[in-house]
Amino acid sequence: MAGRIRDADIQLVRARVDIAEVIGERVTLRNAGGGNLKGLCPFHEERSPSFNVTPSRGMYHCFGCGVGGDVFAFVMEADGLTFVEAVERLGARAGIQLTYEDSAGRSSVGRTKPGQRQRLVEAHTAASEFYAEALHSPEGQVARAFLLERAFDKDAAATFGCGYAPDSWDALTNHLHRKGFSAEELTVAGLSKPSRSGSLIDRFRRRLMWPIRDTSGSVIGFGARKLFEDDQGPKYLNTPETPLYKKSQVLYGIDLARREIAKQGRVVIVEGYTDVMACHLAGVPVAVATCGTAFGSDHISVLRRFLFDSDAFSGEIIFTFDGDEAGQRAARKAFGDEQKFASQTYVAITPDNMDPCDLRQQRGDAAVRDLVAGREPLIDFAMRSEIAKHDLDTVEGQVAATRAVAPMLAAIKDRALLQGYARRVAALIGVDLAPLRAAVKEASRGRGQGGATPPERVITGKDVNSQQYQAQREAIKVALQYPVVAGTYFDAVDATPYTDQQLRLIREAIEAAGGTASTEGGANWMAAVADKCPDLAAQALVAELAVESLNVNGEPDIAYIRPLLARLQLPVVEEELRQLKSKLQRVNPSSDKEEYMRLFGALVTMEQHCRSLKDQASGAPGLTSTQ
Structure with a gap:
């Protein structure tokens, strides 16, 4: 029904909902004294935490970008909701039934029409339940067998919400239609798509399904793995870009890993859904994976907030790669992104080109834990991989290796480490330290010696020091x-x-x-x-x-x-x-x-x-x- 939410209900929701808990689903908050909590702002990039939350007063404010308000303001800013939608979402979270008033002051228990985002989340939740139920049907046997072959039992499937998309053109579409979702909603959600005849059909069929959740645990998309040889589609198929699902910002497993990431100050980045499952089940509950795209800047922004990744706090980012050429290329790309973290970055090389899922299946849980424990600094691996590409028995090869590795040395964040790494690299290449230092100096000039300093927030129009x-x-x-x-x-x-x-x-x-x-x-x-x-x-x-x-x-x-x-x-x-x-x-x-x-x-x-x-x-x- 139409109408405004009763003021008393708004106040009750505000009082009942813990603002630190809501914000903590997106940002790691640490005690800042005086009853305040502090973290890295989710609305702008920063190196030092300036985002403050005061639970006793139900308020937040970022002294870096100036955003702030109560818990409703945060949800509105973070998810692009209207005020009414924010109150409804938090009211449902707190188990409060809202009362609406019309212009004449008459009250009714009910709700306004849900906003688009809420409807899309509800559709994905219903789809996830449908797929999970189909996994345990007779037709879902092939998907269950795939999981069991990789040492994932029924409990593991339930923990990660695994499901199966049936061999039907419109089973899910019809199911969701019966639940009241429109053709437009299913198309916008990426759950259904128009067929050549114009009718609406399921986007996923005959595939093993993984629900992809945001940091709060809401299902926002799916990853689907091919199971049959006659399936002409790609090995993995993901939800397309939607108002909910932005692949450059999504990390599979973040909903399960975020608390441990904050607790341990460590994150392990793997390549696939089964690798995340293997790591978590093996005792590495900080593993996440990208969803059908390369690891990039938006993923870094998400992880930095949970790592409390600041100049004053040193965490660990651990990439897992194969030791083959593809893994080396991935490591070199990761080193390019490494400068965007304040924490230290490492690489864990899987043995015999096995991914973490294969490693757990063949050698057990301890082997996965040992893989992470045996990490090495990413710069070490990246430089050794680069040097190995050159013939160091020739002067030309030594010069080329020196020129290739100099920008990597110049990019080292901790300048105290530079001299030690320079000596090590000079020994590996077989050159004197002086020419290597000269090459690093030249590379530093090209980098602009440390980059630009972010502008400080300035308050004008008053003498703030008076x-x-x-x-x-x-x-x-x-x-x-x-x-x-x-x-x-x-x-x-x-x-x-x-x-x-x-x-x-x-x-x-x-x-x-x-x-x-x-x-x-x-x-x-x-x-x-x-x-x-x-x-x-x-x-x-x-x-x-x-x-x-x-x-x-x-x-x-x-x-x-x-x-x-x-x-x-x-x-x-x-x-x-x-x-x-x-x-x-x-x-x-x-x-x-x-x-x-x-x-x-x-x-x-x-x-x-x-x-x-x-x-x-x-x-x-x-x-x-x-x-």
């Missing part, structure tokens, strides 16, 4: 994060002292939301303030201030907020005092004694008030009173 601005900002933070502490002290000071326009708008929004004395805080308080902000910039600043640390150890108290508020008021009172003195100087006491005495009395009172504020303001952390 004590007055910092005091205004700190007072608003206390009001947002600890409204019970701010209470009537904060509410008693109106928006007048806030010289920064955005902070003034937030102060007015706090008043419009009922003031700090009217709330106990939490995510709904933040949302109420943001809703009262008149523009997007002020709303974004609310999200930023909600997670920004206070200038105090532990939680603030009255002794912390009162000096801040005094510091805020002091410039206003000082200006009023200056104007009062000016007026007094212009009054002739002999001709207008009554006005003179009135102004003089007001001046004495104002000076006493000013001195009191200065005394209080002197206790504000990191702030001093004006003179």
